[in-house]
Amino acid sequence: MTKYRADLTALNGDQIGTHAHGYVEFEHIANNLHITLEMFDTPANIQHWEHFHGFPNGQDANVPTLAQDSNHDGWIDLPETEAVSGTTMVPLDGAPHHMHIPNDNYPVANEDGYYSYQKDVPYDQLQAKFKEVFNDQDLQLDKRVVYIHGIPNDFELPVTVGGKLNDKYEQHVTLPIAAGKIKKIED
Template identity: 45%
Template sequence: MKKKFVGALAAASLACLWAGSANAQGAKTVTYVAHLHPLNSKVVGSKTTGEARFTIKGDKLTISLNVKGAPPGMMHLQHFHGFKDNHQATCATAAADTNHDGVIDLIETEPMSGTTMVPFQGDPVNMKIATDTYPKASASGSYHYKKTVSLKALQAAFNKTFGDA
């Protein structure tokens, strides 16, 4: 069964995206692009921007991120969010700050963006969120990430973690 990945990329609370699975048997290349914009820029003091690309060709999914303006010298946890029941995720807005502390926290994004799903770290297929293999921004605040994984293996890991809904 093919599962739609509907989610929000949370690279330092950057932006939302939609990515869908494609027929892994064909050689056709399908690319999804998300333009990244800051969510908590007033708090971190930077205007992070970037682009995420998800390219599917056959059984291979290549995840590419190019980010600039991120807080320098720190690791950036990035992943997408979504819902197990496949309903569409949306980006959190300032209204999501339910504790009124001026920061849209990860937990506050869940009602509209869903739960953390696939991590963009050293091994996305292992589905581990807590790891030290996420990209680290350079002194200039930029970072690049690129991983190619088996779509079939990612699908199996996703289904094992979230169920075969």
């Protein structure tokens, strides 16, 4: 068994009025990747996209800081994370091994801003799809960063916040609210 963990800490917490935090663990046993995630103090009663991000070339990804706020608006939006975290790679949704990122199959926080996610993923299928999409690269979990996204649609964002995906998913869906670097903790 190989075990990985990321401790997730708040991004944009002061701006949205809540400091989301939690953890995610990945346990790779034989042909199974068991994923466990718990989040606290997220915006309540909404769906939260969650993914791991990274660089397709295997470069080490890191959690953004205010240094990535390139337009100096006080927000770290999705496009600003790419310089240190790379691109969105694998969703933590109903079928991570399909790698279908924009969808409506992510966890929903309860009225207290809490939610949990558990999933057993067929490792060989995830690895094969990952190699197909990212030019024969391996998952390399310890080079990735996990992101939690999402704030209520009625929250007023500055026009400077980017991250809109097509006409269906606005910046409210993609705004990062927590992130953490994945580290190998057991081999």
